[in-house]
Amino acid sequence: MKRVKFGVAVMAGGLLAMVQPASAHHSFAMFNQASTVEFKGATVVQFQWSNPHVYVVIKNGNTNYTLECSSPSGMRETGWKFDTLKAGDKIDVAFFPMRDGRPGGALKTATLPGGKVLKAW
Template sequence: MNLKSMLFGLALLGSAAPAALAHHSYSAFDMSKLVAIAGTVSEVQFRNPHVWLFVDVLAGDKTETWAIEAGGPNILMRQGWMANTLKPGDKVDLQLAPMRDETKTGGALQALRLPNGKTIGTWK
């Protein structure tokens, strides 16, 4: 293989990189609505590309686990949220944009009130 062909092949491989870095949208969430929930943190996945928070919410006589998608760790750290900010067992209040398909136990985090009363995000 000659140098020109090899460089052309590498250029083609490199052109696919921007697509791999593309970010998904929040189209799965109804960003025009806001739902407030309170519960107990059962799991925190503080890693890229998004932080996931799992919260057990009492619904009548049973408990539902909500899966809540937050921003990326870098964005959250700039707002004061570190990897050890929340831990399983913490009681939290949250505001989130619900799932567009009306799945009850999921959403996109908009604001979070920590056990110490500190708020991350804009509480409405």
């Protein structure tokens, strides 16, 4: 009987370990998908190519905006590379803003200096 209980406990623990990473992923609800903000000529401050999401920090006027993107593998599928952006690059962006008004959002598209448009989702 103890052996059966131990086996059930091990299986339950294994299932819980597999479920946890999925539950750690946040929803898209923090972004206002009914609104799009666009900036022309924003300056790239930082381009962070990392899991689980890529981030672009831009400066528009005197304010820095942190823009969340897809995963590195998702970004690769739409033409991005780890070195697509560099600090100081001037880009045009369109993004879903944060619902709470903080300066940031979910990047929709970025237009690079040469005119190439890349999607972030």
